[in-house]
Structure formats: structure tokens, C-alpha cells
Amino acid sequence: MSRERWLDEALEASERALFVRRARVLPSPSVPDLGAILAAADARSRRGPGMRARAGAIAVLSLVTAAAVLCVVAASALTTHERGARAILADEGDASVPLGAAWTSYEPPICEPGAEEPGPDEACVAVPASLLVASSDGFSRECVEPLEQAPHADDFALTCRRDPEMSSP
Amino acid sequence: MTVPPLRVLPLSNEPGLAEAVDAEADGGSWAAETPCNRTALTALYAELAPAVHRFLRDLLGDDALAADALQEAFVRAFRRVETVPRGTRLAAWVFGIARNVSLELRRARGRARRVLVEEDARLACRVADVRARSPEKQLLDREAVFVVTRALARLPEDRRAALLLRLDHGLSYDEIARAMGWSLSKVKVEIFRAREVLRATLDAYRGGVP
Numbered sequence: 001m002s003r004e005r006w007l008d009e010a011l012e013a014s015e016r017a018l019f020v021r022r023a024r025v026l027p028s029p030s031v032p033d034l035g036a037i038l039a040a041a042d043a044r045s046r047r048g049p050g051m052r053a054r055a056g057a058i059a060v061l062s063l064v065t066a067a068a069v070l071c072v073v074a075a076s077a078l079t080t081h082e083r084g085a086r087a088i089l090a091d092e093g094d095a096s097v098p099l100g101a102a103w104t105s106y107e108p109p110i111c112e113p114g115a116e117e118p119g120p121d122e123a124c125v126a127v128p129a130s131l132l133v134a135s136s137d138g139f140s141r142e143c144v145e146p147l148e149q150a151p152h153a154d155d156f157a158l159t160c161r162r163d164p165e166m167s168s169p
Numbered sequence: 170m171t172v173p174p175l176r177v178l179p180l181s182n183e184p185g186l187a188e189a190v191d192a193e194a195d196g197g198s199w200a201a202e203t204p205c206n207r208t209a210l211t212a213l214y215a216e217l218a219p220a221v222h223r224f225l226r227d228l229l230g231d232d233a234l235a236a237d238a239l240q241e242a243f244v245r246a247f248r249r250v251e252t253v254p255r256g257t258r259l260a261a262w263v264f265g266i267a268r269n270v271s272l273e274l275r276r277a278r279g280r281a282r283r284v285l286v287e288e289d290a291r292l293a294c295r296v297a298d299v300r301a302r303s304p305e306k307q308l309l310d311r312e313a314v315f316v317v318t319r320a321l322a323r324l325p326e327d328r329r330a331a332l333l334l335r336l337d338h339g340l341s342y343d344e345i346a347r348a349m350g351w352s353l354s355k356v357k358v359e360i361f362r363a364r365e366v367l368r369a370t371l372d373a374y375r376g377g378v379p
Contacts, residue, residue, distance in 0.1 A: 012336070015367060019337040021313035023223060029232070031218035032240045034211065040240075041247035 205253035205262070210246060217260055218243065220338055221267050227321055227333050228271045238274050242267040261340050265348030268330055275326070312374070320370035324363055331356060332363035 221242060226235035246263050253262055321329050331349060334340040340348065346356045 012364070015364060016336050016339075018313045018317050018367075018371075019333075021310055022317045023220075023337065025310040025314055026223065028219055029222040029226070029236065029239075031215075031222060032236070032243070034214050037214075037240060037243045038211075038247060040244045044244065045248055 205250055205255070205257060205259055207247060207250055209259060210250050210263075213259060213263075214243070217263060221263060224264060224330075224333055224338060225267055225271055227337075228268070228326065228330055229274060234274060234278070238267065238270045241274075242270045245270070258344060260338075261344035261348060264334060264338060264340060264344075268334075268348055271330075316371050316374050317367070319374070320367040323366055323370065328359045328363045331359045332367070335360050336364075336367075 218239060222235055222239045225238045225242070226232060229235050229238060242263065246266050250259075253259065321333070324332065327349070331345055331351075334345045334348060335342075342353055342356050342360075345351075345360075346353045349356065351359070
């Protein structure tokens with residue numbers, strides 16, 4: 001044993017001696033009757049299973065309530081999403097494109113391929129040619145959000161915008 | 170920070186004290202590992218309850234509150250004694266429960282008042298008279314009560330609990346770590362600091378005379 005450890009243990013023993021002396025001097029407390037404690041412990045144990053069942057029932061009810069709230073929130077979110085649907089990005093021949101749907105006119109005005117540069121109130125929107133689809137009126141249009149404005153009519157394909165309110169078939 | 174000089178107290182001239190100190194340091198007669206069941210706890214109750222009461226009184230600073238806490242601690246202990254893991258020392262486990270109960274009571278009833286040093290010293294005088302101890306021993310008794318109680322009053326509650334479990338009730342560092350929910354290193358640091366306060370209090374009481 002190292003000297004430091006021996007010294008520390010000796011010190012601790014002397015400090016314990018203080019506590020021992022104090023414990024001996026302080027009056028002994030009156031401790032509760034063991035029978036009363038055992039009875040209380042038994043009574044609490046008997047109450048235990050009932051309380052556990054009640055706690056379990058409360059937990060199950062809470063879970064069911066939480067699940068119901070979650071369903072309502074999810075349904076509400078879906079509905080909102082449908083209402084707020086915007087123009088879709090569609091590829092040629094894409095079955096999801098509602099060809100029979102009504103399409104709005106171009107807004108802003110769209111230039112046709114090969115046309116002159118757009119007038120002062122027109123804007124040209126460049127989209128890949130593969131995104132061209134045929135609309136219900138037979139006019140080839142593109143159903144995309146405007147990507148970028150093209151400076152020349154040759155650089156872009158036809159585009160269209162679908163009105164949000166009319167996006168669903 | 171300067172650490173006060175360490176001195177061993179002149180207590181060894183009292184016959185039988187060394188043996189008593191050793192017994193307490195080892196956790197008294199409850200030191201042996203006992204099976205954790207209701208019978209063992211019942212057998213331990215008469216000896217353990219006063220020590221747990223003293224522990225709770227030192228933490229809560231109130232006799233009546235300590236009595237309530239003692240009852241609650243043992244009710245919980247008897248309810249759960251069959252669930253104690255094997256190898257756990259029953260007394261140390263009960264002290265852990267008592268510590269939790271004291272925390273709950275403190276939260277429920279607000280900050281407990283501190284133990285009055287003068288009150289403990291008065292109690293010590295009265296009891297010493299009843300036991301007809303020699304004047305020298307009475308003086309040492311009063312000194313022990315005064316110094317320990319004053320040192321405890323200077324400690325924060327957590328550190329006080331750790332010191333009491335170590336020096337007054339003889340728990341090992343591992344057992345204190347489990348009872349307090351601390352790491353072993355934290356237990357050692359807290360007890361080291363608490364012992365520093367105890368030594369400083371003792372030095373102040375003696376007027377710093379080596």
C-alpha cells in the first residue's frame with residue numbers, strides 16, 4: 001500500500017470516527033412499527049395490478065386518439081395538395097396527361113417555333129421538345145412550368161400552362 | 170485553492186472506539202451480503218431504520234419530515250425487495266431508495282430548512298448527561314456533533330448525501346454511485362471535496378492550531 005493511500009485511509013478513519021461519535025450521541029429516533037410498514041406495502045401491492053390495468057387502458061386510449069388525429073391531419077394534407085395542384089410536367093405519350101382536359105390559353109403569350117421574336121407583350125419560354133404533348137384542341141402544347149425565357153423563337157418549343165382549377169380531369 | 174492541513178483527530182484514546190469505527194466503516198452488522206427478500210429486510214429493519222432515519226434527517230433537516238420519509242422508503246423497499254438484483258447489498262439499496270424519497274419530498278415541500286447546529290449540540294449535551302459520560306468524553310461528543318453538523322450544513326445536498334453515505338453509513342464508492350445515479354469518478358470527486366470542507370470546518374473550530 002502506498003504511503004499516500006495509507007495516509008488517506010487513516011484520515012478517513014478519523015473522519016468516520018467523528019460520525020460514529022455523533023451517531024452515538026444523537027438520540028435514537030422512534031422508528032415506525034414494522035407491522036404498519038408491511039401492511040402499507042401489501043396494500044400498495046394489492047392496489048398495483050388495478051392501477052397498472054388502468055394505466056394500460058389510458059395508454060391504449062391515448063394511442064388510438066393519436067392515430068385518429070394523425071389520420072385526420074394526413075387526409076387534410078392530401079386534400080389540400082390536390083386543391084393546390086399546379087401545372088404538371090408531362091412527357092409525350094405520358095398516360096398521366098389528361099388529354100381530354102380543358103387547357104387554358106397561354107399566359108404569358110407563347111411564340112411558335114420559327115416565328116419572329118416575341119413582341120413587347122410576349123414572352124418565349126424554352127422547354128425541351130420531348131415535353132411536347134397534344135392538347136384537346138389539337139394544338140401542340142407543352143404542359144410545364146416556364147423554365148426560362150428564350151431570346152429567340154427558334155430556341156424554344158411550344159408551351160402551355162394549365163390553370164390550377166382545371167388541372168384535374 | 171489551498172487545502173487546509175490535515176490532522177488526525179485525537180479520538181483513539183477512547184477504549185473500544187477503534188472497533189466501533191471499523192464496524193461502522195464496514196457498514197455495521199448489515200455489511201454482509203444477505204439474500205434480497207422480505208425476510209432478510211425484516212431482520213435488518215430494527216438496525217437499519219435508525220441509520221436511515223439519521224441519513225434522512227441530515228438530508229432534510231427536519232425530524233418529522235425524516236420520519237415520513239423513512240416510512241415511505243421502507244414501504245417501497247418492502248414492495249420491491251424481491252426485484253433486487255443478486256449481489257446487491259440490501260442496506261445500500263435501501264439507502265438509495267431513501268435518497269430518492271428525500272429528493273421527492275424536497276421537491277414536494279420546497280427547500281427544507283437546514284439542520285440547526287445549536288439544536289444538535291443541545292441534544293448531544295442532554296443525551297451525554299443521561300449516559301453519565303465523563304466530562305472529557307462529553308466534550309469530545311459535543312465537538313463531534315458540532316463539527317459534523319456544521320460541515321454538513323455547508324455542503325450542497327448532493328455532496329452531503331455522498332459524504333454521509335461514505336463516512337456515516339459505510340457504503341463503498343460503487344454502492345454510492347448506484348444510489349446517487351452518478352459515475353464512479355464523480356462519486357470520488359464529490360466525496361473528496363466534501364471531506365475538504367469537513368477538514369476545513371474542523372480546523373476552523375480548533376482555531377487553526379496544528
